[in-house]
Amino acid sequence: MEKYRDYTAVDFLNDESFLKWLTNPGQTENDFWHDFIQKHPYKKAEIKEATVVFKLFHSNEEKLDLNETYELWTRIQREAKVSTRTVFLKFMKYAAILLLVFLSGGVTYYFIQHPEKPYYFELAETVPPAGKEARIILADGSEVSLEKQISEISYSTNGRQLIVNNDTINQQSGTQKEQINKVIIPYGKKSMIVLSDGTKVWLNAGSQLIYPSVFVNKTRQVMLIGEAYFDVAKNPDKPFIVRASDMYVHVVGTRFDISAYPEDKMIQTVLEEGKVNLTYSGKGILKEEYVVEMVPNQKFELDISTGQAKSQMVDVSKYVSWKDGMLEFDKVDLIRALKQVERYYNIRIRLANPMIGLYKLSGKLDLKDEPEEVLNVIKLTVPIDWQKKSNGDFVILGK
Amino acid sequence: MHTVENKSDERLLWTRFLKGDNQVLSLIYLQHSNSLFDYGCRFTNDKDLVKDCIQEVFCSLMRTRHNLSETDNIRLYLLKSLKRKIISELKKHNSQTRILTDQDYPFDLHWSENMDEQLNDLDEEKRQLLTDAMQSLTERQKEAIYLRFNRGLEYEEISFLLNLNYQSSRALIHRAIEKLRQIIHVPNKKINQYLFCILHKRSEPVFEHEN
Numbered sequence: 001m002e003k004y005r006d007y008t009a010v011d012f013l014n015d016e017s018f019l020k021w022l023t024n025p026g027q028t029e030n031d032f033w034h035d036f037i038q039k040h041p042y043k044k045a046e047i048k049e050a051t052v053v054f055k056l057f058h059s060n061e062e063k064l065d066l067n068e069t070y071e072l073w074t075r076i077q078r079e080a081k082v083s084t085r086t087v088f089l090k091f092m093k094y095a096a097i098l099l100l101v102f103l104s105g106g107v108t109y110y111f112i113q114h115p116e117k118p119y120y121f122e123l124a125e126t127v128p129p130a131g132k133e134a135r136i137i138l139a140d141g142s143e144v145s146l147e148k149q150i151s152e153i154s155y156s157t158n159g160r161q162l163i164v165n166n167d168t169i170n171q172q173s174g175t176q177k178e179q180i181n182k183v184i185i186p187y188g189k190k191s192m193i194v195l196s197d198g199t200k201v202w203l204n205a206g207s208q209l210i211y212p213s214v215f216v217n218k219t220r221q222v223m224l225i226g227e228a229y230f231d232v233a234k235n236p237d238k239p240f241i242v243r244a245s246d247m248y249v250h251v252v253g254t255r256f257d258i259s260a261y262p263e264d265k266m267i268q269t270v271l272e273e274g275k276v277n278l279t280y281s282g283k284g285i286l287k288e289e290y291v292v293e294m295v296p297n298q299k300f301e302l303d304i305s306t307g308q309a310k311s312q313m314v315d316v317s318k319y320v321s322w323k324d325g326m327l328e329f330d331k332v333d334l335i336r337a338l339k340q341v342e343r344y345y346n347i348r349i350r351l352a353n354p355m356i357g358l359y360k361l362s363g364k365l366d367l368k369d370e371p372e373e374v375l376n377v378i379k380l381t382v383p384i385d386w387q388k389k390s391n392g393d394f395v396i397l398g399k
Numbered sequence: 400m401h402t403v404e405n406k407s408d409e410r411l412l413w414t415r416f417l418k419g420d421n422q423v424l425s426l427i428y429l430q431h432s433n434s435l436f437d438y439g440c441r442f443t444n445d446k447d448l449v450k451d452c453i454q455e456v457f458c459s460l461m462r463t464r465h466n467l468s469e470t471d472n473i474r475l476y477l478l479k480s481l482k483r484k485i486i487s488e489l490k491k492h493n494s495q496t497r498i499l500t501d502q503d504y505p506f507d508l509h510w511s512e513n514m515d516e517q518l519n520d521l522d523e524e525k526r527q528l529l530t531d532a533m534q535s536l537t538e539r540q541k542e543a544i545y546l547r548f549n550r551g552l553e554y555e556e557i558s559f560l561l562n563l564n565y566q567s568s569r570a571l572i573h574r575a576i577e578k579l580r581q582i583i584h585v586p587n588k589k590i591n592q593y594l595f596c597i598l599h600k601r602s603e604p605v606f607e608h609e610n
Contacts, residue, residue, distance in 0.1 A: 013576050014569075016553060023551035053579050056529065057548040059509050061437040062446075069432055072450055073425065076457045141433075 001036055009049035022054050024141065063139070065178040067217065070243070134189045136164065138171050139179030139213065146183075146191065153183065154194035159214030171213060178212035185226075188346030190323075195222075198233035199240065202323040205343040206261065227259040229323050232274075247302060250277040256294075257320045264339070267302045270319040271295065280309070327365040334359040334382060338396070345371040348393040356384060356398045413473050417464060428457060431474060434550060435481050441507045441545060442485045452484040475556050482560065508533075508541035528582045536575055539563075543571040 004015075012018045021029040037044060064072065134146040136153065146153070148165055155162045159179065162169050171179070185191050187206045194200050196214045203209055207226025215221075220240045232240045232251050240251040244260035247267050254274020260267040269278060271294045278292040280302055292311070294300060299314040318328035322340070329337050335357030338349045344367050351357050359382040365374055375386045375394065383399040409430075415423045432453065439449035456477060460467075467476075486504055536544070539561060546552045546560060558568040 009580055010573065010576055014573070019547070019551060023548070049580060049583060052583055053576055054548055056533075056579055057508075057544050057575075059545070059549060061433070061549065062440040063433050064436050068450070069429075072432065072454060073428055075450075075454050076428070079454060079458045080461050
């Protein structure tokens with residue numbers, strides 16, 4: 001702090017820490033400079049002057065809206081796929097020649113390749129930042145951390161104000177474009193968000209939701225990684241669309257749950273009430289699009305790697321009970337149930353023997369308890385035992 | 400968002416990408432797409448061209464991954480690639496209007512939104528001086544100022560993007576700051592205060608401890 005005592009406005013503008021405070025302040029910068037101004041009131045004039053010059057030089061920014069961001073990313077992905085395919089074809093040409101050579105020598109040669117696999121990624125952090133803070137990233141890039149275990153976020157109808165756990169935050173919305181906000185919830189946390197149109201979203205542990213602060217386009221679009229339960233506000237003029245990995249969910253006004261954790265390699269949608277259309281693209285060369293109309297109490301599952309889809313009627317409450325701190329299972333593979341427990345408590349559970357994972361589990365788990373208690377409850381229904389390792393990991397043993 | 404912690408995050412992402420993890424590229428894309436788009440739009444009004452160039456930058460990033468090193472600064476690498484791409488595209492298409500070279504290309508630096516309106520409250524002479532000062536900036540000076548005050552880059556990073564040495568890029572910005580400061584910093588304290596107030600109305604509560 002000493003060196004700043006003789007600083008002029010120009011010196012301040014040359015200083016990296018000062019500039020960071022003006023462009024992209026974090027907690028450190030805010031604390032430091034507020035403290036500095038308080039302790040050195042005679043520097044106020046110089047700092048003000050530096051700030052004025054900064055404001056004159058700082059110009060408005062062009063931003064991509066949610067649609068453009070997604071569109072551009074899709075183009076990049078597509079282009080990347082095409083280029084790997086040409087590389088693969090070139091490779092095949094030489095391979096074919098080699099194969100001929102080998103065949104003429106009477107030798108057969110095998111090789112396996114996966115031309116489709118290499119470039120697949122999603123428009124978000126596919127690996128949720130475990131152990132990190134839950135946070136909202138606002139349109140201007142600034143971050144607000146959500147300190148609570150279960151956070152509540154709500155937007156005013158004009159999107160300019162949001163209330164986070166009772167604190168009010170203002171954000172600018174000067175332009176016509178959609179201002180993209182993003183909520184990141186790590187493992188072990190949850191959040192409830194009320195969007196500017198009144199739609200309620202319960203975001204489960206290890207999930208991310210990307211959405212505009214106000215819906216200005218013809219459709220209301222959000223993007224989901226992980227699991228969320230939606231209670232969509234009715235608005236027939238502006239359909240609500242959820243994009244999740246390989247699938248779009250087109251909604252008119254309804255309550256449903258989507259689970260699309262990247263590590264699960266499958267997307268599951270359960271409709272509680274109302275009407276939704278699912279659009280997903282099949283695998284294979286043609287990549288044709290399929291549309292499925294869902295009815296209440298229907299569950300639809302899409303296997304991302306094979307493109308296979310199946311649907312059945314279910315008891316919806318079992319799939320949406322997580323938002324109330326409960327997990328309900330009805331003949332679910334133990335491995336899937338444990339995966340949900342892992343996410344909820346942000347712990348690691350390993351199986352001593354992979355076969356254990358195939359036990360079917362039914363029943364209710366109250367997630368307000370400690371993970372140990374939850375495992376003890378599971379122990380009552382399937383023949384397993386568990387141990388806690390010194391590093392905090394749990395190991396499930398067969399009996 | 401470039402705290403020390405985020406810088407190490409960024410490094411981690413980059414390392415993972417270089418090791419062949421394509422999943423993190425989407426994160427790199429999300430982090431940088433808006434700054435790249437804005438930077439690109441400073442060179443041309445053709446937004447589709449900017450998007451095409453961003454697409455090309457990310458595609459070539461995947462192709463040339465094996466030539467990149469872990470010590471690279473992603474943000475700088477992306478900004479530089481985008482700039483190079485856009486200028487070469489502009490050279491191809493706009494050659495009839497203006498001859499572009501690698502050191503001579505237009506760069507747009509405009510007042511912030513509502514700035515015109517706010518400056519209207521100011522006395523005529525002062526406003527004219529400020530407008531003149533802004534207009535007298537060279538294109539390279541504008542770019543340096545943009546990189547410093549919008550992108551928040553360090554002088555070394557700016558020199559890299561402008562192909563200048565550290566001293567020259569620092570001097571470019573310094574001269575521009577001095578010019579504006581002299582106009583604002585007049586004996587007439589009242590105007591100074593007033594200007595400060597109107598410019599500060601819209602901003603975050605930076606001086607909340609002030610009485």
